[in-house]
Amino acid sequence: xxxSRRKFLKIAGASAVAGLGAxxxxxxxxxxxxxxxxxxxxxPKALHAxxxxxxxxxxxxTTSADLKPIIDACNKIHNIPIKLENKNHEIKWIWEExxxxxxxxxxxxxxxxxxxxxxxxxxxxxxxxxxxxxxACPTQATFKRKSDGIVMMDFHRCIxxxxxMAACPYGSRSFNFRDPRPFIEHESKDFPTRMKGVVxxxxxxxxxxxxxxxxxxxxxxxxxxxFGDLRDPDSKIRxxxxxxxxxxxxxxxxxxxxxxxxx
Amino acid sequence: xxxxxxIVTGLIIFVAIVTFPFWYNHGRxxxxxxxxxxxxxxxxxxxxxxxEFMKTEHMLLLDVWRDTVVRDGxxxxxxxxxxxxxxxxxxxxxxxxxxxxxxxxxxHNYASADPYCWDCHIENPKEKK
Numbered sequence: 001x002x003x004s005r006r007k008f009l010k011i012a013g014a015s016a017v018a019g020l021g022a023x024x025x026x027x028x029x030x031x032x033x034x035x036x037x038x039x040x041x042x043x044p045k046a047l048h049a050x051x052x053x054x055x056x057x058x059x060x061x062t063t064s065a066d067l068k069p070i071i072d073a074c075n076k077i078h079n080i081p082i083k084l085e086n087k088n089h090e091i092k093w094i095w096e097e098x099x100x101x102x103x104x105x106x107x108x109x110x111x112x113x114x115x116x117x118x119x120x121x122x123x124x125x126x127x128x129x130x131x132x133x134x135x136a137c138p139t140q141a142t143f144k145r146k147s148d149g150i151v152m153m154d155f156h157r158c159i160x161x162x163x164x165m166a167a168c169p170y171g172s173r174s175f176n177f178r179d180p181r182p183f184i185e186h187e188s189k190d191f192p193t194r195m196k197g198v199v200x201x202x203x204x205x206x207x208x209x210x211x212x213x214x215x216x217x218x219x220x221x222x223x224x225x226x227f228g229d230l231r232d233p234d235s236k237i238r239x240x241x242x243x244x245x246x247x248x249x250x251x252x253x254x255x256x257x258x259x260x261x262x263x
Numbered sequence: 264x265x266x267x268x269x270i271v272t273g274l275i276i277f278v279a280i281v282t283f284p285f286w287y288n289h290g291r292x293x294x295x296x297x298x299x300x301x302x303x304x305x306x307x308x309x310x311x312x313x314x315e316f317m318k319t320e321h322m323l324l325l326d327v328w329r330d331t332v333v334r335d336g337x338x339x340x341x342x343x344x345x346x347x348x349x350x351x352x353x354x355x356x357x358x359x360x361x362x363x364x365x366x367x368x369x370x371h372n373y374a375s376a377d378p379y380c381w382d383c384h385i386e387n388p389k390e391k392k
Contacts, residue, residue: 039341040331147336154333195382210338
């Protein structure tokens, strides 16, 4: 009995050592195999920022006609189905909003100046610093990109639960109740469409920033929109913010929007 | 055991139904599909990675591309030869393999794989529908 237990322990010990050894040898082999020189890189022209933000100068955007080319530019490059007739099915990334809807708390001021209260406001996703939509998403389909603060959507992961739409205080998100494909006016090849059952919203043109271009709305705005890094004190956007008094939508909620309005 | 006859008949019918696909298709092997390469793809000789790798691992490569581009941001893929590619299904893969029906679908149909890429990604970037 004694000797057989001893034998057993010896064999068990030896095989454990052999097993560990084999494991590490296999691992070494595997890592050698993976040491191929495949590399994933950021494009050389990509624009970088710690926290992208936007300033909308409403003094330069006084009529719906001023807003239209900006909205159209976005709709066109992002394959947004603008031919949907049912208002409830509408898909909006950037759109025109009335003062009392864009700024409900401020519009409590009954005697506010007519110029501002009658203005058409350009509204879009605010790319909040504390995005409630990201907290609501059960699949992390919507997330805040750590590198530059853009609140993004991974359409592959969206299960269409619409918690994010309920969570967003700005109505910046739209749900595809129908297959959007037949309702797109000009199909742009550079951007995918979406499918029925996913939520979508503005992505601050992350795909354009990656190749060194400004967002489409900024490009179409003829200087009325300023886009830049909020964390860089020498950036143009910070200069504009310093020189002009700006307001943000529903600031009292603490979401810290990154879209500012000069009124 | 008075129902022996019924039970055995039932079993025979059950086995016959379950094995139906096997004996129905027996000896009628479908030829392995040969995806057709476009002239551009033939001229390039090598895909993003070696052909053998692409044949077996293209789905994993595309999965990495998808997650990297959508969630992290980098969009350039440098292969072992130092050649750089834009990690994009529509603008890189389909630029060469512009014949989705004769290339992608052939094997996918044979293997009964049904990827949902084309619900959103534009199938044929060159030919506008």
